[in-house]
Amino acid sequence: MKMHANQLTVPPQTARTLVDEQYPEWRSMPITSIASHGTDNAIFRIGDRFTARFPLRPGHADSTRRRLESEAEAARELAGHTRFPTPEPVALGEPGAGYPLPWSVQTWLPGVAATDKDPGESVAFAHDMADLINDLRAIDTRGRTFAGKGRGGDLRTHDAWMETCFKHSEQLLDVPRLRRQWKNLRSLPRNAADVMTHSDLIPGNVLVSADRLAGVLDVGGFGPADPALDLVSAWHLLETRPRQVLRMGLGCDDLEWERGKAWAFVQAMGLVWYYLETNPVMSRMGQRTLERILADESPA
Template identity: 30%
Template sequence: MVSGGKDGRAGIDAELVGRLVAEQFPQWADLPVMPVEFEGWDNRTYRLGETMAVRLPTAPGYAPAVAKESGWLPRLAPHLPVAVPTVLGVGKPDEDYPFPWSVRKWIDGEAADRGHIGDRSAFAVAVADFLHALQACNTAGAPEAGEHSWFRGAPPGHYDYETRRCLRALEGRVYIAGASAVWDAALAANWAGDPVWFHGDVSEGNLLVADGALTAVIDFGTSGVGDPACDLVIAWTMFTGQSREAFRQTVAQDDGMWARARGWALWKALLGLANSNGRDPHDASNHRIIADLIDEHARKA
C-alpha cells in the first residue's frame, strides 16, 4: 500500500519507493509508505510501516554514503552512548532510480531544532560525550577524509578559495577584517594528531531528542576519519552562553582545534550569506554566528 505524493527531488515519490520496496524486499511489500514531515535535502526519507524507514540519496554526491553507513554503523554503534541508524537492507538502482538506497529501523524522537530540550547545558555535555565516544572508536580500515565526506575532516584550507570569494562578495555586509582574521588563524592552526572518527555534520537536525534529552545521532553520510575540528561547529550554531561553555569544557580540545573549528563555522555562515537573496530566514543566525566567531577570536588573540 502506497500513500503520499510527489516529493520533487530526483524524481522521488511514495509510489517509486513502494515499487522499489516491493520488487527488492517483497517481505515488506504490503507495508504503507508515507513521506515524513521533514524529509531532508541530501536524502529523502519515507516511513515504511510503523518500525522502518526508507532513505534515498537525491544526487550522485550523496550516494556513496549508503555503502559507508551500511558497512560502518554496525561497527560503531556498540561503542556509542546513544542510538544511531540501523540499516536493515540496501537496495539497488534500477531504470527509474539511479542510486543505491537503504531500509532502516525507525528511530523515535524529534530533531533538536524542533523538539524540546530540557537542560541545554546538559544536552551540550551529552553531545560532547558522544563526540568523545566516536573519536575513541577503532579507525582501522575506516574511510579517510576526502570527497566522500565533502572534505570534512580535512584541513579547512580546502575551502580557502570559496571562503575568500564569499568575503569579497560580502564586503559591506560583514566585518571583513575580523572575519579574515578568523579564517587566517584557522589555516595557520595545522593539525598533527592521529586520525579519529568524525561525524561531519553535527547539527540540530541530526540530533534527536526525547523527553528533553539526546537519544540518537543520525546521518553519518559525511563521516570518516581525520581531524574532528569540523564536529565542533555546533558550539556556535546551536549553543550560546552557559551551554557553549559546557560543551567547550567537556570536549576539552586545544586552541588549534578551536581555531580550525571557527574556520569551519565561518566558511559555512559566509557561504549561507553569500548565497542568500537577503530574505533567507537563516541570515540573522549566520550574522550572529560570524559576530560570535570574530569576537571569540579577538579575545583569544
C-alpha cells in the same frame, strides 16, 4: 523549490512502488513522506521501524551504490559504540519506477530534530554532546587517516571555496569582517592525530527529547578526521554557557577549540547564500553559527 541543479524528484508513489517491488514483505506497511530540512535525501518512513532515503543529487548509479555501501559500513562500525542510538543499515535498494539511483533503508529513530526543538540553552544536552564526542574519539581508527576532500583535513584547502562564499555573500553578511576572521582561522596549525568523528554534527542530524540528546542521524560520514571537526557542534548547536560546558567535558585546549570554530566557519559560510531561497532553515542555521563565532571572536 529545488536546492541543487538537476535535483531528482521522488514522489510518494515512486517510493511506494520501489518498496513494494523490491521488498514485498513490507507491502503492508504504510509509507509516509518525512518533512526534513536536510539537503541530500528525500526521506520516507516505512511502518514504524524503517526509513528509506533516496539521494536527491543526480549521479551515476555505480558511484552512488559505492557511496551508499560505504555509508552502510560506517553505520555498522559505529553501532553500539555510544550510548546514543544511531541508525543501522537494513537494505540497499536498486533503481526503478523512474528513479535512476540506488537508495537505502535504515532503522527509524524516535525523537525531534534539533532544527525543530532547539537545545541550545541546555547544559544537560551539552554534557550529552561531550559524552557522544568522547565516545566517538575512543573508537579505534585501525590506522586509518582522513582521506576525504571535504572538512576534516587541512583548513587551507578550503580557500577557494571560501572566496566563492565571500563573493556570494556580499549583500547578506559583513564580508570584510568575515574575511579577517578566515585569515586568522585558516592558518591555525594542526598538531593532533586523527580520531574517529561523526563529521556533520549539525542540528538536523541530532535528535532531542526533553532537552537531552536522544539520538544521532546521518552517520555515514563516520570516519577518521581532525579531532576538532566534531566541535562544529559547539557553534551550530549551543549558546555560550552550554558551549563552555561542552569544552570542559572534552578538555579542549585553545588550539583545538579554535580549529573547531574554523570548521564550523567553513560549513556555515556555504549554507547562508547557497540555501537562502531553497532551504531557509539551513541558511538561517549558517547565519546563526556565524553570529556565534563572531560574538566569540578572539582578540588576537
